[in-house]
Amino acid sequence: MTPDDFTFVARLLKERSGLILTKDKSYLLENRLMPVVRARMLKNLDELIERLRGGQIDLTETVVDAMLSKDTGFFRDWRPFQHLRDVVLPNLHAARLGKRHIRVLCAGASTGQEVYSLAMQITEAAESFSGWQVQALGVDISREALTAAEQGVYNQFEVQHGLPIRALLRHFNKEQDSWRINEGLRRMVSFRPWNLLDDLYPLGRFDIVLCRNVLAYFDQQTKLAVLQKLSRLLFEDGVLYVGINETVTGVSSSFTPVIPEHGIYAVHRDGHPDSRSLAIAS
Amino acid sequence: MKRCLIIDDSRVIRRVAAMIIQDLGFAVEEAENGKKALDACCVRMPDVALIDLDMPVMDGMTFLRALRQMPGGDKVVTIICTADSGPPQIQQALDGGADEYVMKPFDSEIMHSKFLLLELL
Numbered sequence: 397m398t399p400d401d402f403t404f405v406a407r408l409l410k411e412r413s414g415l416i417l418t419k420d421k422s423y424l425l426e427n428r429l430m431p432v433v434r435a436r437m438l439k440n441l442d443e444l445i446e447r448l449r450g451g452q453i454d455l456t457e458t459v460v461d462a463m464l465s466k467d468t469g470f471f472r473d474w475r476p477f478q479h480l481r482d483v484v485l486p487n488l489h490a491a492r493l494g495k496r497h498i499r500v501l502c503a504g505a506s507t508g509q510e511v512y513s514l515a516m517q518i519t520e521a522a523e524s525f526s527g528w529q530v531q532a533l534g535v536d537i538s539r540e541a542l543t544a545a546e547q548g549v550y551n552q553f554e555v556q557h558g559l560p561i562r563a564l565l566r567h568f569n570k571e572q573d574s575w576r577i578n579e580g581l582r583r584m585v586s587f588r589p590w591n592l593l594d595d596l597y598p599l600g601r602f603d604i605v606l607c608r609n610v611l612a613y614f615d616q617q618t619k620l621a622v623l624q625k626l627s628r629l630l631f632e633d634g635v636l637y638v639g640i641n642e643t644v645t646g647v648s649s650s651f652t653p654v655i656p657e658h659g660i661y662a663v664h665r666d667g668h669p670d671s672r673s674l675a676i677a678s
Numbered sequence: 679m680k681r682c683l684i685i686d687d688s689r690v691i692r693r694v695a696a697m698i699i700q701d702l703g704f705a706v707e708e709a710e711n712g713k714k715a716l717d718a719c720c721v722r723m724p725d726v727a728l729i730d731l732d733m734p735v736m737d738g739m740t741f742l743r744a745l746r747q748m749p750g751g752d753k754v755v756t757i758i759c760t761a762d763s764g765p766p767q768i769q770q771a772l773d774g775g776a777d778e779y780v781m782k783p784f785d786s787e788i789m790h791s792k793f794l795l796l797e798l799l
């Protein structure tokens with residue numbers, strides 16, 4: 397692949413998904429695009445790029461999808477989910493007793509493990525959300541990942557990466573060598589293909605947003621734009637979770653750190669000194 | 679340094695588990711069956727025990743029940759580690775006093791996440 401080809405593909409990825417591909421990651425192009433070359437029965441990577449340059453739209457979408465990281469896991473890093481269970485959900489229960497309706501969003505849901513983890517924490521919260529209207533939405537640009545998320549079927553390695561064994565027994569049914577999310581949890585969760593670079597307002601408003609290990613793939617300008625959009629989606633006492641190795645501080649002034657080492661932020665509320673974030677222990 | 683007792687009749691599994699668990703910052707001790715593990719616990723109680731189920735001389739569930747009767751044995755964090763992945767078998771292990779359950783084959787990420795869940799890290 398010529399330097400020109402690399403620059404072309406990198407620019408395409410940035411425009412379509414926000415993904416930044418630096419030269420030190422150029423090996424990813426071959427690793428992730430060779431399966432596309434084979435599936436499309438093309439001669440080699442050069443032919444793939446030639447067709448991309450020709451503006452073949454379905455191929456462009458396939459290439460962007462192939463280049464995205466799908467890496468995720470149940471209860472990834474665990475401690476943010478502990479905070480969700482012990483602090484945010486009890487506060488949310490108290491704050492929403494009147495309307496008995498909560499909405500949570502997983503932005504960058506990939507193959508679904510995080511949004512299902514969120515749903516599991518809601519069903520297992522000490523304060524019962526039974527009888528409440530609970531909506532958990534997972535969005536992602538990758539249709540391939542969302543297809544897997546909607547199926548809710550995971551192999552033995554996937555269910556062991558972070559999932560407590562009692563949660564596995566409670567929320568999954570074993571099917572030969574795989575484990576399928578049970579119907580009750582599946583009904584709580586919906587998925588929609590969505591690009592975080594697009595307007596997010598049609599998704600509605602949320603009490604909790606997870607956008608974990610997504611921002612790391614963006615440049616500063618894109619991070620800021622996405623964070624500003626997410627801050628407008630959250631209710632004024634809402635909570636944002638980003639990855640534990642990601643930070644909002646110094647990128648966007650729309651959020652206040654709560655436990656930044658666990659990636660937990662509250663919406664910054666200028667002029668609302670009395671309103672408390674759901675992320676702060678009562 | 680916290681200590682983990684690895685109980686498995688396969689020397690290979692004990693070696694692999696030991697490497698992974700040492701990397702998590704634990705000192706490890708190995709036993710090839712439940713009887714030898716109980717002897718080790720009499721000398722010094724571990725913080726964590728990784729327990730295979732199907733072993734000669736004394737199986738994992740017999741060891742677990744005996745451990746829980748020993749002074750200080752109720753405080754040991756126990757993880758069953760076995761190829762058996764049937765939900766009834768998992769439930770039986772949990773009812774028998776196990777804290778967590780790992781299905782073989784496992785890797786370092788699985789072990790790390792289980793130790794994190796159990797607040798051992």
